[in-house]
Amino acid sequence: xxxxxxxxxxxxxxxxxxxxxxxxxxxxxxxxxxxxxxxxxxxxxxxxxxxxxxxxxxxxxxxxxxxxxxxxxxxxxxxxxxxxxxxxxxxxxxxxxxxxxxxxxxxxxxxxxxxxxxxxxxxxxxxxxxxxxxxxxxxxxxxxxxxxxxxxxxxxxxxxxxxxxxxxxxxxxxxxxxxxxxxxxxxxxxxxxxxxxxxxxxxxxxxxxxxxxxxxxxxxxxxxxxxxxxx
Numbered sequence: 001x002x003x004x005x006x007x008x009x010x011x012x013x014x015x016x017x018x019x020x021x022x023x024x025x026x027x028x029x030x031x032x033x034x035x036x037x038x039x040x041x042x043x044x045x046x047x048x049x050x051x052x053x054x055x056x057x058x059x060x061x062x063x064x065x066x067x068x069x070x071x072x073x074x075x076x077x078x079x080x081x082x083x084x085x086x087x088x089x090x091x092x093x094x095x096x097x098x099x100x101x102x103x104x105x106x107x108x109x110x111x112x113x114x115x116x117x118x119x120x121x122x123x124x125x126x127x128x129x130x131x132x133x134x135x136x137x138x139x140x141x142x143x144x145x146x147x148x149x150x151x152x153x154x155x156x157x158x159x160x161x162x163x164x165x166x167x168x169x170x171x172x173x174x175x176x177x178x179x180x181x182x183x184x185x186x187x188x189x190x191x192x193x194x195x196x197x198x199x200x201x202x203x204x205x206x207x208x209x210x211x212x213x214x215x216x217x218x219x220x221x222x223x224x225x226x227x228x229x230x231x
Contacts, residue, residue, distance in 0.1 A: 040074050041145055042089065047078065052127065053085045061126035064100040071101055077112035078143040079103060079120070084130040090142075094121050103127055106167060106178070112142045113149060119167050119176040124189065128179040131195060140175060140197050151175045151197035158191050166194050173199050 042050055054062050075089035090112065094104035103122040110116030122128035140151040158181055159166060166176055175197040180189035 041078060041143070042075065044145065045078060045143055047087070050087070050089070052087060054126075056129040058125035058129075061100075061123055061129075065126065068097050068101040071097065075102060076105060076144070080141045080143065081130075081134070081138060082141075083138055084133055086127065086130050088122065088127040090120055099123055100126075109167065109176075110169075110173075112144050113146055115171070115173050117168065117170045117174050117176055118142075119178065121178045124179045124181065124183045124193070128177070129183060131177065131179055131193065132183045134195055139200070140177075142175070149173075150200040152200050153195055153197045155194075155196035157194050157196075159194055161190055161192055163192070166192070166196075 042048055052065070054065070057065075073091065075091050077090045079088045079090055080086065089102040090105055091098045091102050092105050094106055098104045099122065103120045105111070106119040106121055109119040112118055122131075124131075134153055134156065136153055136156065138153040140153060142149040142151070161180075166178065177195040177197070179193050181191040181193040182189060183193070
């Protein structure tokens with residue numbers, strides 16, 4: 001056989017082997033991803049039959065949760081703040097039903113695991129009631145099917161409910177937790193309690209201690225322009 005022809009055949013065989021390996025790896029990856037999605041996030045975290053700590057919840061919040069907890073759809077992620085005993089599934093959107101069964105990822109904000117402002121809202125009388133006791137430096141974890149993302153609380157402040165600047169996009173990763181304030185206010189709460197957190201890798205970054213801290217340490221944040229989702 002001509003030498004150049006042999007080289008051509010060997011080259012084609014090697015190309016075929018490489019292509020076959022690539023296809024095999026792709027199929028393996030997609031099968032693994034499909035299996036993970038089939039198992040579901042809650043099951044993968046050992047949270048099947050999950051029941052949140054409702055010791056600080058209002059009776060109304062507990063009743064709303066019982067009515068909606070078995071709704072369809074897997075959460076995008078699960079938020080955990082161990083010191084406050086908060087474990088909460090995060091769903092897309094901030095509809096009333098969504099917030100009755102978990103936390104809601106604010107429309108147009110970044111998804112958990114993405115770069116940008118990951119903003120989520122929760123009820124002040126339910127999942128986010130213990131947020132009133134958060135302090136600077138508390139660890140916050142987002143669990144996703146792709147792994148965990150750890151954050152450090154670096155800023156706590158109270159803003160007017162019409163102040164939507166807390167939803168501004170960011171070219172770095174930041175976590176924004178939003179609920180209504182005051183926590184025990186009767187009726188439509190006038191303010192919003194905001195907690196900002198950065199990835200733990202940046203834990204030496206500046207921690208805000210502005211005048212809002214003294215008020216925030218005693219209460220919660222709400223923003224009138226962020227909707228009444230956190231009530």
